[in-house]
Amino acid sequence: MCGIFGYIGKEKASEITALGLFILQHRGQESCGIAVSDGEKLTLIKEMGYVKEVLYQERIEKLDGFAAIGHVRYPTRGTPNLANSQPHLIETLNGPAYAFASNGDIVNYKTLRKEYEKKQIFFHSDNDGELIGKMLVYKLEREGKKIIDAVKEIMEEVKGAYSALFLTKNRIYAFRDPWGFRPMIFGRTEGGFAIGSESVAMDIIRAKEWREVEPAELLIISQEGAESVKYDEEVLRKGRKTPAHCSFEIIYFARPDSYQYRQFVHEKRMQLGEKLAEKDNIKADAVVPVPDSSNFMALGYSKKTGIPLCFGLIRSHYIGRTFIKPSQSIRDESVRQKFNPLYRFFHGKKIILVDDSIVRGTTIRKIVRMIKGAGAKEVHVRIASPPVKFPCYYGIDTPTYEELIANKMNIEEIRKFIEADSLMYLTVEELQEVLDSPENFCYACFNGDYPVLEGKK
Ligand code: SF4
Structure with a gap:
């Protein structure tokens, strides 16, 4: 289990995102990080430790930018070290251009990793977030696919749990696996849009309204607005009719003041x-x-x-x-x-x-x-x-x-x-x-x- 949070809009993205991560700290305490875009370049900070120790005010306020994604990590795949912490910055020939963070764990990691290594993709970690992020960049950059098609292929190939955030210079793409294992909430604030693991983070940043991201949904979010693309979740689940939300989130992981999978956790x-x-x-x-x-x-x-x-x-x-x-x-x-x-x-x-x-x-x-x-x-x-x-x-x-x-x-x-x-x-x-x-x-x-x-x- 981990927590993710992202923001794009008029307010300082690094500050809103750090606050969102702070509220989601219960979802992971080993490491945390944030990637910020100012429209020209992406900047990454990640370290082992708690949000308040890593993403403190003096550090965060120097990070200018209108879009950011962040992550708090609790290790399931890979040892607890910096290489495995998220977000992952994904470099291209023109320098770092993408960042990726996800919550969940996938079951066909080894197979997919071997497949992409054969395509000359190199990995710095043994974390599934890096794998999914690099698969996505491969499809966009090397195969020239559109984001809508690339994400659909990710959903066809990657089996398991991933609530994911993908940051480019001017957009955030948010998507959730077809089973909807881990929660994901999309909110609208006074000056922008936020996406996070739990509704409690939306409460704290004073989101005006929010909803759950659907299983097999992609959100394309810019400063101007948000567009939803909904894939056929049943087809992507190979015929399974219903989602597979994690019941343990309701029992233990989620904060009691969150609303998750269309129910109030404390109730x-x-x-x-x-x-x-x-x-x-x-x-x-x-x-x-x-x-x-x-x-x-x-x-x-x-x-x-x-x-x-x-x-x-x-x-x-x-x-x-x-x-x-x-x-x-x-x-x-x-x-x-x-x-x-x-x-x-x-x-x-x-x-x-x-x-x-x-x-x-x-x-x-x-x-x-x-x-x-x-x-x-x-x-x-x-x-x-x-x-x-x-x-x-x-x-x-x-x-x-x-x-x-x-x-x-x-x-x-x-x-x-x-x-x-x-x-x-x-x-x-x-x-x-x-x-x-x-x-x-x-x-x-x-x-x-x-x-x-x-x-x-
Ligand atoms: S219900 Fe249990 S097995 Fe299923 S996702 Fe949650 S923790 Fe994992």
């Missing part, structure tokens, strides 16, 4: 909590969320059961999300530094601990231990999603079967491993009952039903 999270409560009969003293992504789920659970909600775990906001730290040692460190229990609160109590998901099981085990260490009598863990049993190949870092606890253990074994007094999940069917238009979603990490049949990297 869906509350309903997931209510769904858990409907099938539960445990008596307890308090419902405690694992903050922040489970807050609304715990609220839903509490509302439904009448068991009081308490924020018994205090989260430090100055540390990244544990799940998206790239190595286990950093993840372990993060859990200890991230949560602290309210000691006097837990003493002698029977607790319902609500979390959004269990991936590896190590984080929740530490939290259960922490709460018991604070004196809780019992800890009953309730997970507002189905067991994660299968890896994701579309942009989420669950790379191997071995790392997924639900792939190795049944629910009782997981309960024992995490040292909880009881454990309950939602089923895939229950998750589907909560989502609007559930047929439009991907559930592959829960049920192994991969929407893109190649299915493996």
